[in-house]
Amino acid sequence: MLKKLSSYSFILMIIAAITTAAHAGPDPFFASYDPCAGAQLDCAPRLKSITKVKAPLAPPSVAPPAPYAPTSPFKIKTPIASQLGSKWDALTQNGPSNWWADCCLPTPAKGQFWVGPRVTFARLQGEARRGFDIAAFQSSRVDFDDHLNLRKNGNTFWSIEAMYQLRPRWGIRYSFSPIHIESLGFPKTAFNFSGQTFAAGTQVATKWERYQHRAGLLFNISRTTSSQANLYADWLNIQDRLTVAAAGTTNISGSWDDTKNMMVLGLEFDKCLKNFHGNTLALSGKGGIGFLNDTVGYEAEAALSYLIPIKTGRFGFIKGGYSYANYKKEKNSELFGTVIDGPFVQAGFLF
Numbered sequence: 001m002l003k004k005l006s007s008y009s010f011i012l013m014i015i016a017a018i019t020t021a022a023h024a025g026p027d028p029f030f031a032s033y034d035p036c037a038g039a040q041l042d043c044a045p046r047l048k049s050i051t052k053v054k055a056p057l058a059p060p061s062v063a064p065p066a067p068y069a070p071t072s073p074f075k076i077k078t079p080i081a082s083q084l085g086s087k088w089d090a091l092t093q094n095g096p097s098n099w100w101a102d103c104c105l106p107t108p109a110k111g112q113f114w115v116g117p118r119v120t121f122a123r124l125q126g127e128a129r130r131g132f133d134i135a136a137f138q139s140s141r142v143d144f145d146d147h148l149n150l151r152k153n154g155n156t157f158w159s160i161e162a163m164y165q166l167r168p169r170w171g172i173r174y175s176f177s178p179i180h181i182e183s184l185g186f187p188k189t190a191f192n193f194s195g196q197t198f199a200a201g202t203q204v205a206t207k208w209e210r211y212q213h214r215a216g217l218l219f220n221i222s223r224t225t226s227s228q229a230n231l232y233a234d235w236l237n238i239q240d241r242l243t244v245a246a247a248g249t250t251n252i253s254g255s256w257d258d259t260k261n262m263m264v265l266g267l268e269f270d271k272c273l274k275n276f277h278g279n280t281l282a283l284s285g286k287g288g289i290g291f292l293n294d295t296v297g298y299e300a301e302a303a304l305s306y307l308i309p310i311k312t313g314r315f316g317f318i319k320g321g322y323s324y325a326n327y328k329k330e331k332n333s334e335l336f337g338t339v340i341d342g343p344f345v346q347a348g349f350l351f
Helices: 002-022 080-084 086-094 096-101
Strands: 113-130 141-143 155-165 170-185 191-193 196-198 204-223 227-246 253-276 279-291 295-311 314-330 334-350
Touching: 113 253, 113 314, 141 191, 155 334, 196 227, 227 279, 253 295, 253 314, 253 334, 279 314, 295 334
Parallel strands: none
Antiparallel strands: 113 141, 113 155, 113 334, 155 170, 170 204, 191 196, 204 227, 227 253, 253 279, 279 295, 295 314, 314 334
């Protein structure tokens, strides 16, 4: 356990060092107009006021005679850009089509939402234990693959994530992830689960259900036109229900409801890579550690996102990458741990 903890702590330190280096620099945007924040593009830019000063009238004696100017039946209109003046120039410069010069990273402004469903093509590893070993040859440690025939590869899990930007630096977010898997197979070795013994080679029916709720706060520690870094603190609730039964019987079965509640602390960053006349390609990553309630957890993620402007200050996005999550609850007579990792895709809106 200490070896695993040290290795994941080292990974988190590397992510923190990379993020600090990527986001080093001044942070002037929270006190003034931020051209890369979404909703603020709907507002008029902060322009300098223009003071009109009337020129003094020349004495009549030195005034030149008015030249002859023939009248024209046609009325010439002033171009729109000339009428708007500096306001037109500011709107043009701050528009997404001109972000390529500074590689502008779109971020939620105060009062905006960020929401999107997500699908993970996951690899699953898990183990559970309820009770002590009965004999040396019959372990109570149940492997999801070897004993329960819950497939290790080819799983598809979905989730939904949403975030609301409370203030320029503070945001709140929530995610929900359900999992439901059933299998029918033959265990490779005998095992004991919840007081029931299942022999090797006998058909076993398994059902695993999980409901994962996550809510927390997001605090921005660094912001430039092309990057940002955030600290997050989340409450994570995982409700697992594992049911194992010998196929064709009702008296040989075991069921276990396990609940995990933990605090997850971590660091995440986003970096603009390139602007394509309003469309933005960005790199993101995060890493975190979970603890409390006899539970320890580790998570990491790396991804690329592509944002497309829909309206001034609003964007659609598609995101793809790789995620890793390891959560394990362990007591003297109870154990329930899972590792879920794999590529994912996500699509949604910033509005």
